[in-house]
Amino acid sequence: MVQGIVNWNTQTTQKWLQNYVDDWVNFYQKNTGEGEVASYIPILQEANQQHLGISILGIDGMEIRSGNVEIPFTIQSISKVFIFIVACIQRGVSYVLSKVDVEPTGGAFNSIMHLETRQVKKPFNPLVNAGAITVTSMLNGSTSEQKLEGFYQLLEKILGYRPPLNIDVYESENETSVRNRAIGYYLLEMGYLESELDLTLETYFKQCSIEITIDDLAKLGMILANDGVDPRTQEEIIPRQVARLAKALMLTCGMYDASGKFAAYVGIPAKSGVSGGIVAVVPPRARNNPLPFLDGCGIGVYGPALDKQGNSIAGIRLLRHIANQWDLSIF
Amino acid sequence: MVQGIVNWNTQTTQKWLQNYVDDWVNFYQKNTGEGEVASYIPILQEANQQHLGISILGIDGMEIRSGNVEIPFTIQSISKVFIFIVACIQRGVSYVLSKVDVEPTGGAFNSIMHLETRQVKKPFNPLVNAGAITVTSMLNGSTSEQKLEGFYQLLEKILGYRPPLNIDVYESENETSVRNRAIGYYLLEMGYLESELDLTLETYFKQCSIEITIDDLAKLGMILANDGVDPRTQEEIIPRQVARLAKALMLTCGMYDASGKFAAYVGIPAKSGVSGGIVAVVPPRARNNPLPFLDGCGIGVYGPALDKQGNSIAGIRLLRHIANQWDLSIF
Amino acid sequence: MVQGIVNWNTQTTQKWLQNYVDDWVNFYQKNTGEGEVASYIPILQEANQQHLGISILGIDGMEIRSGNVEIPFTIQSISKVFIFIVACIQRGVSYVLSKVDVEPTGGAFNSIMHLETRQVKKPFNPLVNAGAITVTSMLNGSTSEQKLEGFYQLLEKILGYRPPLNIDVYESENETSVRNRAIGYYLLEMGYLESELDLTLETYFKQCSIEITIDDLAKLGMILANDGVDPRTQEEIIPRQVARLAKALMLTCGMYDASGKFAAYVGIPAKSGVSGGIVAVVPPRARNNPLPFLDGCGIGVYGPALDKQGNSIAGIRLLRHIANQWDLSIF
Amino acid sequence: MVQGIVNWNTQTTQKWLQNYVDDWVNFYQKNTGEGEVASYIPILQEANQQHLGISILGIDGMEIRSGNVEIPFTIQSISKVFIFIVACIQRGVSYVLSKVDVEPTGGAFNSIMHLETRQVKKPFNPLVNAGAITVTSMLNGSTSEQKLEGFYQLLEKILGYRPPLNIDVYESENETSVRNRAIGYYLLEMGYLESELDLTLETYFKQCSIEITIDDLAKLGMILANDGVDPRTQEEIIPRQVARLAKALMLTCGMYDASGKFAAYVGIPAKSGVSGGIVAVVPPRARNNPLPFLDGCGIGVYGPALDKQGNSIAGIRLLRHIANQWDLSIF
Incomplete structure (x- = not known):
């Protein structure tokens, strides 16, 4: 000590x-x-x-x-915390929490089964992929640039600069992260998404690809x-x-x-x-x-x-x- | 404020x-x-x-x-915290944690399915029934009185007296809590228990029936x-x-x-x-x-x-x- | 009698x-x-x-x-039987069965959880969506027309004519069946698919939309x-x-x-x-x-x-x- | 022909x-x-x-x-078919089927999770353990001898003799088959059993231990x-x-x-x-x-x-x- x-x-x-x-x-x-x-x-x-x-x-x-x-490295899932924060600022805490629960899952971050067996019909929490994608869909804006603007502004206020998007990582995510598309379509079917799926996933992959x-x-x-x-x-x-x-x-x-x-x-x-x-x-x-x-x-x-x-x-x-x-x- | x-x-x-x-x-x-x-x-x-x-x-x-x-009311699941503490004192923290995980379940406290689908082969945590029964089985002693002695000593040190066992509640639990027997037999089959099942459950029901x-x-x-x-x-x-x-x-x-x-x-x-x-x-x-x-x-x-x-x-x-x-x- | x-x-x-x-x-x-x-x-x-x-x-x-x-009505899931038959003819029974099991699921036809919890890592059977989409991906051809040709030939031989595709149903399926896209992306991630996902789903929706x-x-x-x-x-x-x-x-x-x-x-x-x-x-x-x-x-x-x-x-x-x-x- | x-x-x-x-x-x-x-x-x-x-x-x-x-060998799970038959004879087909479904499970014979996640609240079918134990509980009689009598009569009619009970196997099952006790207690809690659990399991283990x-x-x-x-x-x-x-x-x-x-x-x-x-x-x-x-x-x-x-x-x-x-x- x-x-x-x-x-x-x-x-x-x-x-x-x-x-x-x-x-x-x-x-x-x-x-x-x-x-x-x-x-x-x-x-x-x-x-x-x-x-x-x-x-x-x-x-x-x-x-x-x-x-x-x-x-430098890409922020990846750490962005989930701040996207949740931005959504709460933009849409209000109670609205966001009406759409996403705040319970641990007991399972992997990319589980679909946990959604399917769940009795409460909303994603477990904003820090697993299903919840984070749902939260991303709530961000204001009708393009990914607009949707990301709140996140960028938050980062800029705190960091003093706008960190760059790693285009290679974004494209790599966009091409390869099929599990997130599976989750996204599942969320879409369940009526959880508030933006078009492609826009939501584009935004989601971009926010994960910001380099810090x-x-x-x-x-x-x-x-x-x-x-x-x-x-x-x-x-x-x-x-x-x-x-x-x-x-x-x-x-x-x-x-x-x-x-x-x-x-x-x-x-x-x-x-x-x-x-x-x-x-x-x-x-x-x-x-x-x-x-x-x-x-x-x-x-x-x-x-x-x-x-x-x-x-x-x-x-x-x-x-x-x-x-x-x-x-x-x-x- | x-x-x-x-x-x-x-x-x-x-x-x-x-x-x-x-x-x-x-x-x-x-x-x-x-x-x-x-x-x-x-x-x-x-x-x-x-x-x-x-x-x-x-x-x-x-x-x-x-x-x-x-x-006065019976302590019920609140005992799980203190039984865990007693087991850690008696058996050592690392031993206890080698037998029970410390992860949230994402499910109900009496779920068996969460045990069955789990990849890590130990109960999720000491505060759900499966974990608490496992922890109870680790307590020192070959009778329920002996097994409860550590808990009673802890209570006595903190409260200044030994709180009574509510016999009616104990008997009611013992007779009716079949779900816990189901869990107990499941744990027994999986090799998680360190005492005989009946002794473990008797101890478990008694510790839940202490009146505070x-x-x-x-x-x-x-x-x-x-x-x-x-x-x-x-x-x-x-x-x-x-x-x-x-x-x-x-x-x-x-x-x-x-x-x-x-x-x-x-x-x-x-x-x-x-x-x-x-x-x-x-x-x-x-x-x-x-x-x-x-x-x-x-x-x-x-x-x-x-x-x-x-x-x-x-x-x-x-x-x-x-x-x-x-x-x-x-x- | x-x-x-x-x-x-x-x-x-x-x-x-x-x-x-x-x-x-x-x-x-x-x-x-x-x-x-x-x-x-x-x-x-x-x-x-x-x-x-x-x-x-x-x-x-x-x-x-x-x-x-x-x-007239669209064939929908009934097509699954015949697509499986066509795949067996084109690729061989043993090949097809190496990719799709033949066990009942015990669950709904569109379950993803049953895939996720399954120990045998292939879809349960060719008659649930996950299995049928996998089978569709095995059909010969690099366009949906080519992939459907075997099915059409089979139908023509048996029915004496080529039943029409109901374009409205196909487009409706294509637009709305997000659950199948969720399943499709899950299958893609697991490496089950033998054709590109979009081609597979296009073929799948078309074969479901044939009018008989x-x-x-x-x-x-x-x-x-x-x-x-x-x-x-x-x-x-x-x-x-x-x-x-x-x-x-x-x-x-x-x-x-x-x-x-x-x-x-x-x-x-x-x-x-x-x-x-x-x-x-x-x-x-x-x-x-x-x-x-x-x-x-x-x-x-x-x-x-x-x-x-x-x-x-x-x-x-x-x-x-x-x-x-x-x-x-x-x- | x-x-x-x-x-x-x-x-x-x-x-x-x-x-x-x-x-x-x-x-x-x-x-x-x-x-x-x-x-x-x-x-x-x-x-x-x-x-x-x-x-x-x-x-x-x-x-x-x-x-x-x-x-000679013990009949084990093959008895499930005939216990189901006896229960249908004694209690009527529709009664038995109101208590046990006839759907495949998609899982192991001793799964509890499949019971827990199931929407239809009855065991999947009489040929998995959960269903068979439920069926056994429906047999007429208040002792295991009485409950087994219908099975013995059926066997005697068909085989021309009453096959013996292998006591060693029965005792071995009775002592070791804790998973079945776990299932039994689960069934008891869900209200599926029509006889006392111990009687039901005793009967169940005995019928499995008949030597043929x-x-x-x-x-x-x-x-x-x-x-x-x-x-x-x-x-x-x-x-x-x-x-x-x-x-x-x-x-x-x-x-x-x-x-x-x-x-x-x-x-x-x-x-x-x-x-x-x-x-x-x-x-x-x-x-x-x-x-x-x-x-x-x-x-x-x-x-x-x-x-x-x-x-x-x-x-x-x-x-x-x-x-x-x-x-x-x-x-």
Whole structure:
């Protein structure tokens, strides 16, 4: 445990924490040999399995970055959190939740059977594909550009720039992700979709193909940690209720069918994507012992080698280690 | 929002909070007409549908109690949390987790199909019946008395007394709960059980039939809120890691197949039982605005009229209201 | 029971049987008020719910027709039997059966969940949508016209003409049958399809939209009853092994999720379609008592009001009555 | 129709057929090395994997027996057919069918999930465990002896003796078959059982433990082939309607989850048991070419090495060969 720290925002402290994180990243890079880079979208296979990087951004402004921090990667399923947020802003929370439930599935992210056997006739939650596609269909606009505009504006406010669309990944997704088309047609038949299916899937694939870095993820997470308010400007970028809801969803459903284990062993709201990114959100904590990031922080992790559930192997181990060392769990 | 409070631990403050809670309990007693008292165990049907009570106990010692606070009721599924804790103490966390997963099910608490279709060959989590029966089979002892001894000792340490077994409820459960026998035989066939089935079920039904009050639940919850340490004595009653794990499980799986919604709308680890009890755990929080129970608290609620998922209707609404008013969410 | 018949192939006998059938058709027209005309393809809703007709064609040449015999209707799922036959002729029985199983599903014809939970990784059978789409993908040809050519040739050989495609129904199917697209994309992802998905579905919808009459169905059934040989010419139109296989499939899987009941209560291989048609096949029988159609026959029925499983209500009752009266069961 | 055959019941013909069957049995004994003897009931493991025997009994009295014909074995699931028959005789067909459906399951014989997901709230059919246990609960009597009396009387009428109960197998089943207890409790909870569960299971395990031979199975099958009438005495032992229904069920559901394949490739109503027995029923046929057993026959097969579905490997291959050679398929 960290002890005797008086003022975190000094250079000394930051350097001291930085040393720890550097050690841990080095240590967990050994796990990058395990698992496999996602192959269901061919272009994702080109990622370098050895990469591992982390970026931590405190609400109080402290930054720690380590490992391969500059690698851009596509946001993939992490976008589901923010598309849900945008839909809540555009359509209202209660409307969105009338169309999508917020229950964990107990199954894989791309399951159709769970829809078919479900008694409540709406997708389980916005963080599995069926729910995310349904949420995408609710976005305002009649072209994918219009539909994505809200997401881009949110990203721009938080990141300070509009991250680019990786056209190759988008086209690769568009061509190969037939399971999502299967899900989409199922949703269409059930009457869940609010836009034309092709438009919805085009938008969905595009939002998954936006290219970001772990610094971007750390910023996104930090805003959520601070309940939607940018601590630098005090601007409310995401309504507090929506930010809270998003964090609850991340905790119960964010890490595919390992969400329960991540909640139990790490205890931080997080969302992963098949490109190997994870955004984690540490809300402000009240602990008796002085620990880093008491005011909360956002964390971005990148490690493209995945476990069977589709989460970054080294990323999860690194987050678990840091959460335990620094007592970041919300429980 | 509550504002301008200087020192919570004064009589003035407590009275002021008490007035709020009294109002809210009165308000939500109107919901006791909805839902239905559990009928699957005949004796549970004798409960008075009108009852609603709450007991809040802060780590700092503050107590607020309102409504029907004296009614004893059987602990039912709430015992699952503490049996899991006892098993972790007796057998070690890693052993217990090698036998039971910690994932939400996406289905009903008594589902067999979810076991049958599951790829990972262990029960989903310790808070559904299949997992709880498996955990019960791990308890030390070769009689139900021996197996229950650890649970009784835990209760005695926290409550200061050994709560009685309601023999009528036990016998009623033992006779009528055939679904649990179905689950038990299924677990037996799969090789999940570590004790003889009859012994396991006898123990399971007995632990469900222990009679407690909402004050007892508040104490149990408060100890969990304080990571297993009794704030009055500083004694560690539950290992910190186990207390954390229990809270994570309660959040992801504690409220049957409404766990996701409870996490999203209330945001507090909680576990309910079909007798109408709920234990909720508010970990210490760090908020910018002065709010009650910043150091964390345990909450016991009783309201026997249940919704379709098996949770107390009025109890859930009351908890949601308090959590929103006092900003108790962990997110 | 029919008794004392000396020579069935006389005009007297035929007239006598005709009177019976006329009575029964009149009687069962009362059931046409029950059930509902299929609505999932809008144009099918235009069918006249009052219609009921039957056409029986013996291998020995005897013909009995009654009720609304002239109404054309689209063949719909009945095509599945013959597409399977064509695929077996073109690709070989063993190849086709390596790609599609021949087991009943226990579920609805359009279930995806049954595919997802299945251990054997191929569609259940050629008579549910998933299996039929897979079989369609195996047909020779790179355009839908080429793929349909084998089916048309088979129909022409048996019927003496090429039945028309109902363009309106085809377009209606093509536009509205999103569930089949969901299934199609699922099959594509699983690697089951042997042609491009769009081509496969276009072919599938077209083959469902071919317009026939109950006389046509009776002819098709009669050829199957005679193990694929045209009794008029002794030409083998369908290989004997394939005809046998088709009849077995019809018995176990032909009537959607009422196939078991149809086998139990009627006992004749049959296949229904959502337009209200049924083709039934009575193989030659060996009974001690003189009964009609001992040499076997084909039966076409039309009654567009469907039960919940998607079978013609009046059609099933009429077939059951005739089968019981004339002892047509194969058991 | 068979022509040119003067008298099958001559010694010459019988000897000629016998030679064929001897050859085939010799040939298929090579398959007895594959598969595995059932192990879920320990005592069944003691069977000799090398054994293979067949007994064919024509309605016309012709007998052919080959291989290991004298080995006694327990009837196991084959009893399900006859318990269903007894229940229909005692309680009426319509009553029994109001409690148990007659649809194939698409799943394993011991599935609980198929019960849980089913929309129609009754067991799928009398030939899976859930259905058979339900049917057993309907048998008249308040002790297992009384409940079994109808079955024993049926067996005595057909076999000429009361076959013994194998106490060791019964006790082994009673102790080990926990899956059936799981199913039993599930059925009890759903309100499907008409007798006390313990009595029902005791009866169920006993009826499975009755010891018979392939000659017995051939006799049982022959009576079913002749629609329930004993051709030697013309006594109706099983009502015609019930015999027909039983044969239909055997065809659609008799061979576990390989029933569809058996119907497609063999085409004869049959029921297997995990001890390695199969009873097959060949109804009278009408074929153009001269073949044996035109009047129908019963077939008993024994070969304890099972495939994954629980059917005798060598037994199925032998039956398939004979059915194809002699054109015994009902289609």
